Amino acid sequence: MKQIFVINGSPRPAGNTSFLLKSFIDGTEKNNAKVNLIDSHHINLKYCNGCLRCNLIKRCSISDDEWPELSKKILDSDVLVFASPVYFHHLTAPVKKILDRFRSFVKVQITEQSLDHIPWQEWDKDFVLLLSMGSSSDEDAKPVIDLFKYMTKILGPKNRLHVITATRLGVIKQISMKKEELRILYKKLELPEEFAEEDNFKNNRILEDCFQLGEKLSAI
Numbered sequence: 373m374k375q376i377f378v379i380n381g382s383p384r385p386a387g388n389t390s391f392l393l394k395s396f397i398d399g400t401e402k403n404n405a406k407v408n409l410i411d412s413h414h415i416n417l418k419y420c421n422g423c424l425r426c427n428l429i430k431r432c433s434i435s436d437d438e439w440p441e442l443s444k445k446i447l448d449s450d451v452l453v454f455a456s457p458v459y460f461h462h463l464t465a466p467v468k469k470i471l472d473r474f475r476s477f478v479k480v481q482i483t484e485q486s487l488d489h490i491p492w493q494e495w496d497k498d499f500v501l502l503l504s505m506g507s508s509s510d511e512d513a514k515p516v517i518d519l520f521k522y523m524t525k526i527l528g529p530k531n532r533l534h535v536i537t538a539t540r541l542g543v544i545k546q547i548s549m550k551k552e553e554l555r556i557l558y559k560k561l562e563l564p565e566e567f568a569e570e571d572n573f574k575n576n577r578i579l580e581d582c583f584q585l586g587e588k589l590s591a592i
């Protein structure tokens with residue numbers, strides 16, 4: 373049975389990110405995968421304090437928060453899903469807080485040319501990035517995607533990254549709106565109303581892509 377660990381980075385419970393996530397999780401259902409979902413805004417997690425002791429003790433030195441159980445679930449997972457709105461071309465702050473704690477998964481060595489990262493254990497996982505954003509272009513997600521290409525690579529050459537981006541989504545539930553609702557919304561937002569039809573088609577396709585990715589990655 374596949375172990376799937378999912379991190380929701382949106383502060384809005386009915387936000388577009390939660391629809392991407394729901395479709396992904398729905399896709400996993402028929403394969404009976406074990407899905408663990410956490411809401412990054414409501415976990416008890418401290419910031420990395422930069423002590424660098426992880427380079428010596430091979431784990432994070434902060435243990436009076438949820439990291440010990442969280443890190444175990446992350447390490448035990450076959451599929452690791454990060455779903456987040458794009459905030460100023462980046463992930464939301466609670467997700468970044470989790471990512472900084474990933475420092476404890478690797479030994480970092482300064483070299484003459486750059487910085488080497490050596491993971492404490494072998495990583496062979498599917499990483500999934502589900503990104504919702506307001507812009508009509510997914511260029512705004514590029515820094516996040518670049519970061520994940522880097523992160524997945526330093527954690528191990530066997531890791532695989534899957535990315536789904538959803539654009540032109542400003543208000544809650546927008547991705548699930550019908551054509552007519554979108555037309556009314558676009559009028560208010562001073563966007564061309566004729567975009568409603570193609571966006572409705574695009575939004576449904578993105579949700580279907582999330583479902584299919586969930587189905588594919590949860591299969592044994």
Ligand SMILES: Cc1cc2nc3c(=O)[nH]c(=O)nc-3n(C[C@H](O)[C@H](O)[C@H](O)COP(=O)(O)O)c2cc1C
Nearest residue numbers: 382387388389457458459460461504505506507542
């Ligand atoms: C603080 C803040 C910063 C944002 N920055 C960006 C941005 O840089 N690029 C972008 O396309 N959308 C940006 N957005 C819009 C959100 O990414 C977008 O509305 C997203 O769909 C929200 O996801 P949610 O519905 O799950 O909350 C920003 C929104 C907020 C609140």
